[in-house]
Amino acid sequence: MSEIIRRDPRREWIARNRLHPDNAAVLAALGVNRGGGAVSEWMGPNGVVRKDPRAIGFIGPNGVKRIDRSGLQQGGQATATTTAARDSRRTVTIDQPAFLVAVVPDLTGGRLSGHDKDLLGLARRVADADAEQPGAVVAILFGEYKGEGGGELKEQTLGEAGIDRVVHLDDEFYAGFAPEARLAALSAVEREMTPRFWLFPDSPLGGADLGRRLALRLGERAATGVWQVEADNEASLGWRCTARGAAGSLDIQRPLPRVALALAECAEPVDETRHAAEHLTLAASIPTTLSRIEDLGQVAVDPAGVALAEAEFILSGGNGVKQWDAFHHAAKVLGATEGASRVAVDDGFMARDRQVGATGTWVTARVYMAVGISGAIQHLQGIQRCDKVVAINLDPGCDIIKRADLAVIGDSTQILAALVAMVEQQRGGQRDAA
Secondary structure, three states: OOOOOOOOHHHHHHHHOOOOOOHHHHHHHHEEOOOOOOOOEEEOOOOOEEEOOOOOOEEOOOOOEEOOOOOOOOOOOOOHHHHHHHHOOEEEOOOOOOOEEEEOOOOHHHOOOHHHHHHHHHHHHHHOOOOOOOOEEEEEEEOOOOOOOOHHHHHHHHHHOOOOEEEEEOOHHHOOOOHHHHHHHHHHHHHHHOOOEEEEEOOOOOHHHHHHHHHHHHOOOOEEEEEEEEEOOOOOOOEEEEEEEOOOOEEEEEEOOOEEEEOOOOOOOOOOEEEOOEEEOOOOOOOOOOOOOOOOOOOOOOHHHOOHHHOOEEEEEOOOOOOHHHHHHHHHHHOOEEEEOHHHHHOOOOOHHHEEOOOOEOOOOOEEEEEOOOOOHHHHHHOOOOOEEEEEEOOOOOHHHHHOOEEEEOOHHHHHHHHHHHHHHHHHHHHHHO
């Protein structure tokens, strides 16, 4: 047999074309997959091993490189492999911690958000810096919270996020916008536990306001906009933080103070250990004096007026949407903020400020419903921080289906019509019961 290396131009083109239906099979034939997700290296046409530097890690919206261990970055869906990895986590129990790191997550919608998990990852990093004298992470939770699998999995879900101790305050006194009541509770935790650090999410959902209030109460000069924390032996507390300043145009470095407000992607979430999440009860009573602020409840807001970057439920349309009037009606009935792919925007069906993706708006919705969107790489980058992705598409092999947590294969017009009818029927039944 001749030793001349012969090239197959068609196979090389398929290997480069990520959207080709035979791409995965060709890559598997050409090389090896050592990461369990997308192929990161393969044998080139000249016998040289080629590597894809983009296969491992990606740059997040805040400029921090992230490593995606779930497989969602490459469009792969977390399956039984991910579940097995979660079950095989190492269990860590800290009975006598040397110090405490207090974390007050936003807990939006009763669940830990991606920002909360990043913050807990930062707390875990600080607590585990000294292997001989490790610290414990204590989370102060206000209101009801829900686990990923239901109420019975609350403690397990919190432990997987890296929490050792939990102080749960679910009285109605802390419901809604009650900064004075929550500040009194945090002051009680400070007097009883004296944490070495207080970490808050620097977000408009409550953490930014509450963290600044606590810093003022404790007489501390809080660090805000923190996006990086590094060990520093010269600092008084052993850590040094880098924070965004001047409207994000420069970085400010200083020793990490007791109170810090961190941005999203400040650290990697915990994904290798499971902790106890032991519930604690405060011994001292918390004053329940009448607050000077009265929460009158939430005000209904037109979803069409909500910015994409702040929307929690987005109904996004693409090239597969054929009846846009039905699409707009479905968004109105579902109470969703409208989004679109670049193709739909370029064709004039949606405004430019409704474009989702790396070339449009990065979104962090709780639920992102993609209708008739194939899933270009720029679009997948823009929705990578969404908690749940629902895809409606005719093509079961498109990339958005691989990324989706729930995929519905079928005609988008018929599926949206059935969904609208179901919602209207349920609302009609509720009105009749009332």
